[in-house]
Amino acid sequence: xxxxxxxxxxxxxxxxxxxxxxxxxxxxxxxxxxxxxxxxxxxxxxxxxxxxxxxxxxxxxxxxxxxxxxxxxxxxxxxxxxxxxxxxxxxxxxxxxxxxxxxxxxxxxxxxxxxxxxxxxxxxxxxxxxxxxxxxxxxxxxxxxxxxxxxxxxxxxxxxxxxxxxxxxxxxxxxxxxxxxxxxxxxxxxxxxxxxxxxxxxxxxxxxxxxxxxxxxxxxxxxxxxxxxxxxxxxxxxxxxxxxxxxxxxxxxxxxxxxxxxxxxxxxxxxxxxxxxxxxxxxxxxxxxxxxxxxxxxxxxxxxxxxxxxxxxxxxxxxxxxxxxxxxxxxxxxxxxxxxxxxxxxxxxxxxxxxxxxxxxxxxxxxxxxxxxxxxxxxxxxxxxxxxxxxxxxxxxxxxxxxxxxxxxxxxxxxxxxxxxxxxxxxxxxxxxxxxxxxxxxxxxxxxxxxxxxxxxxxxxxxxxxxxxxxxxxxxxxxxxxxxxxxxxxxxxxxxxxxxxxxxxxxxxxxxxxxxxxxxxxxxxxxxxxxxxxxxxxxxxxxxxxxxxxxxxxxxxxxxxxxxxxxxxxxxxxxxxxxxx
Numbered sequence: 001x002x003x004x005x006x007x008x009x010x011x012x013x014x015x016x017x018x019x020x021x022x023x024x025x026x027x028x029x030x031x032x033x034x035x036x037x038x039x040x041x042x043x044x045x046x047x048x049x050x051x052x053x054x055x056x057x058x059x060x061x062x063x064x065x066x067x068x069x070x071x072x073x074x075x076x077x078x079x080x081x082x083x084x085x086x087x088x089x090x091x092x093x094x095x096x097x098x099x100x101x102x103x104x105x106x107x108x109x110x111x112x113x114x115x116x117x118x119x120x121x122x123x124x125x126x127x128x129x130x131x132x133x134x135x136x137x138x139x140x141x142x143x144x145x146x147x148x149x150x151x152x153x154x155x156x157x158x159x160x161x162x163x164x165x166x167x168x169x170x171x172x173x174x175x176x177x178x179x180x181x182x183x184x185x186x187x188x189x190x191x192x193x194x195x196x197x198x199x200x201x202x203x204x205x206x207x208x209x210x211x212x213x214x215x216x217x218x219x220x221x222x223x224x225x226x227x228x229x230x231x232x233x234x235x236x237x238x239x240x241x242x243x244x245x246x247x248x249x250x251x252x253x254x255x256x257x258x259x260x261x262x263x264x265x266x267x268x269x270x271x272x273x274x275x276x277x278x279x280x281x282x283x284x285x286x287x288x289x290x291x292x293x294x295x296x297x298x299x300x301x302x303x304x305x306x307x308x309x310x311x312x313x314x315x316x317x318x319x320x321x322x323x324x325x326x327x328x329x330x331x332x333x334x335x336x337x338x339x340x341x342x343x344x345x346x347x348x349x350x351x352x353x354x355x356x357x358x359x360x361x362x363x364x365x366x367x368x369x370x371x372x373x374x375x376x377x378x379x380x381x382x383x384x385x386x387x388x389x390x391x392x393x394x395x396x397x398x399x400x401x402x403x404x405x406x407x408x409x410x411x412x413x414x415x416x417x418x419x420x421x422x423x424x425x426x427x428x429x430x431x432x433x434x435x436x437x438x439x440x441x442x443x444x445x446x447x448x449x450x451x452x453x454x455x456x457x458x459x460x461x462x463x464x465x466x467x468x469x470x471x472x473x474x475x476x477x478x479x480x481x482x483x484x485x486x487x488x489x490x491x492x493x494x495x496x497x498x499x500x501x502x503x504x505x506x507x508x509x510x511x512x513x514x515x516x517x518x519x520x521x522x523x524x525x526x527x528x529x530x531x532x533x534x535x536x537x538x539x540x541x542x543x544x545x546x547x548x549x550x551x552x553x554x555x556x557x558x559x560x561x562x563x564x565x566x567x568x569x570x571x572x573x574x575x576x577x578x579x580x581x
Contacts, residue, residue, distance in 0.1 A: 073164055076105040104163045112156035114310065119148045121309065121316050122402070123395050130389040134181050138173040146170050187390050194455050198560075199447050199552075202474055205559055206552040209538040216534050218543045224516040224535055225544070228289030230255040241332045246325065249297040250333055251276055253287035257348060263292040264353035264526040265337070267330055267415075270298070271360030272318045272396070273306035282357065285515040291522060292349050294333060298326050301361065318361075320402035323374065326365040327410035330356065334414055353526045355417040357518060360452075361396065363423025370418040371411040371436045371466075374400055378430035393424030393452035400428060417525035419518050420444065424452040426461040434461055440469035442521040442536075444514075447476040463557045469525070471536055472557065473517060475510065476550045509546050516544060517553075 071085045079101060081089035089097060118124040125144075132142035150169040154161040157169070232255045240247045255263055266286055270278050276297050283293040299305065301318035308314040334351060341349050358366030368374075383398035419442040425434065443465075445458040452458060454474070462472050520535035534540060541553035 069164075069167055072104065072167070076101050076164055107160035107162045107165075108155075109160045110155045112152055113312075115155045115161075116152045117309065117312060118317075119151060122320070122399060123317055126395050126398055127389075134177055134184065136175050136177055138175050140175065146172055184389070191390055191453060191455060195447065195453065198455055198459070199474070199476060201560065202552050202554065203550075205554055206538045206542070209554060210542060213537055213539045216537075216539060218534075218540060221534070224519045224532065225512045227285065228287075230257065230288050230290050232256060232284075232287035239333065239336055241328075244325070244328065244332075246299065246329070248299050248329060249276065251283075251295040251297075253283045253293040253295075254345070254348070255287050255290050255292060257290060261290075261348070262350040263290055263348055264350050264355065264522065265292045265294065265334075266355045266357060266522055266526075267333065268293060268295040269326065269330065269356065269358040269362035269365045270295070270302070271358075271362050272301050272322075273303055274359075274362075275303045279357070279359070279514075281511055282514055282518060286519060286522065289519055289523075291526075294337070296329055296333060298322065298329055298365075300325065318396075318399070320399045322361075323364070323368075323400050323403060324408060324410075326362075327368045327412075330365070330369055331410070331412050334412065351414055353416060354412075354414045355419065355522045355526050356415050357419045358423065359421040360423065363420035364425050364428060366418045366420050367423060367425055367429065367434070367437065368408075368410045369412050369415050370439050370441065372425070372429040372433040373436065374403070374408055374428060375430035375433045376401070376405050378432070379427050382427040391427075391453060391456045392450060393457055394427060397424050397428040415439065417441075417522060419521055421514075422446060422449060422452055422458060423461070424457055426457045426464075429461070431460075431464040434464040435466040437465050438467050440521070440525040441465055441467055442471050442473065442517065444473045444475070444517075447474060459557065459560075463561050470555065471521070472554045473513075473541065474552045474554075475513065476552070477548050507549065509549055513544065513549075513551055517541075 068083060068085070071082045075081050075085060075089065079097065089100070092100065119128060128144045128148055129142065131147055132144040135143040135147055137143055137146065147170075149171050150166050151161065153169040154165040157165055159165055232253050235252050235254070237250050237252065238247065239250060257263055268279050268283060270276070276295055279295065283295055287293050297304075301322040305314060305319075306317055309317045334354060337345070337349055338351050341347055341351065356366045356369055358364070379397065379401060383394060383401060417440045418437075421444040441462075443458070443462045445454055445462075447454060449458065459472075462470065516535065520532040520540075523529040523532035524536065536553070538553045541551040545551040
């Protein structure tokens with residue numbers, strides 16, 4: 001393998017002066033400081049396995065100067081900067097220098113086996129394709145293969161993965177598309193700022209809605225967070241769809257209702273890699289209030305598929321056919337419950353009153369059953385490798401491009417209401433697909449969503465829903481992924497113990513939000529119990545909020561999207577997060 005002698009930085013129409021860049025960042029109010037920018041650039045520099053690149057070359061038009069990789073290593077270890085590196089480092093504050101050293105030298109003890117499996121999977125390869133547009137080979141080709149080799153080999157090194165070690169492992173010369181990288185960083189910073197501005201605006205709108213609502217003393221009303229009056233039995237059934245040769249499990253929670261009474265049915269569909277019992281607390285709560293609950297296992301995208309992938313028994317964390325199989329699983333389940341209702345369930349199930357709850361990928365499943373159809377034209381446009389990667393959910397959404405291009409309709413008329421938590425659907429369905437949904441929707445989102453950002457994914461998708469009966473609930477202080485990133489740095493295996501270590505437990509107060517609002521939503525729109533309508537209000541959301549996890553509820557975003565466009569805020573120039581540079 002060739003030893004790299006140079007690493008090139010190509011600056012397209014960028015006048016690179018450190019001091020002026022610092023002034024520009026301060027003037028624009030960006031929260032990404034200069035040392036983060038430099039470290040992000042250096043992270044992609046190249047070297048050969050077992051040997052270090054000799055120089056890092058910066059090309060600014062006709063001007064070229066170099067930084068020794070040995071000088072970088074010396075700076076990372078000792079804090080001393082020599083030669084041309086000093087031209088950069090000496091312009092940083094002491095705090096910036098310390099942070100830059102940490103960024104260069106921080107080690108991550110990832111398992112090289114897991115690293116290899118991930119980056120050879122379809123999802124990992126898509127991520128590499130995006131990264132390769134920023135970190136390129138010297139001739140400007142996508143750096144896909146070099147990045148993958150460097151990541152895996154650096155992870156296998158006893159020193160672990162770090163920026164410096166990554167430099168040494170890249171297999172050939174590279175050039176960084178510096179203009180693209182800097183603009184990407186700027187857009188991430190802008191996204192953070194606009195998310196803060198959006199949440200502040202949502203708080204204002206929620207307060208205005210609250211002021212317009214009738215005053216209600218919720219302390220005098222039944223508490224929807226408390227356990228209901230009904231006992232229930234739990235059973236697990238194995239289903240087999242002969243037409244698709246597909247076997248899967250369903251966990252049932254059946255309330256013990258008075259003779260002659262029927263229970264509305266709520267189906268729960270989970271996210272990728274999620275265990276069957278992920279939302280057992282919601283199932284138990286709804287069952288205690290008289291709902292029959294069915295939690296579905298979805299082969300090829302559940303926790304078993306994830307374990308098969310991590311053990312090297314499957315090449316993907318989930319299969320693209322999950323976009324087709326999951327909604328069909330739900331329809332097959334409802335058909336089976338209808339068939340068995342008289343013989344096994346004593347006609348206690350009302351299968352004309354069905355609701356669905358889905359989180360993340362399960363939210364996509366729920367929206368599909370509610371009437372949304374995949375918009376391949378929109379998806380292909382958004383999934384171009386030349387686009388900026390600020391919406392990570394595209395790594396999952398774009399997997400649907402592997403499907404045959406034809407219309408897919410999975411609307412199930414028995415489903416009368418859908419509740420979803422942070423689905424990644426804005427590109428998958430687009431405005432055309434989501435506008436077809438005409439049943440009531442309760443849409444949950446969180447402010448700290450790095451995977452499917454509030455500004456780019458959640459808000460536009462909610463705004464496009466065709467139904468007039470829609471509720472947006474935004475919880476602040478909560479993350480979509482619930483990952484402990486510090487523990488993730490030392491991840492070597494993904495058995496149950498390791499998975500528990502990197503997962504932040506869902507706070508009990510958040511569970512109470514999910515229980516109360518979903519109970520009210522399904523009581524109103526499945527059972528027709530209007531006594532629960534006051535709970536679907538900005539006033540109730542505020543009344544149960546705790547300071548650390550504030551809850552906002554709105555029924556419309558017309559004040560934000562007054563022009564019908566999905567950009568925030570409308571009075572500013574539109575942020576083209578997905579356009580090529």
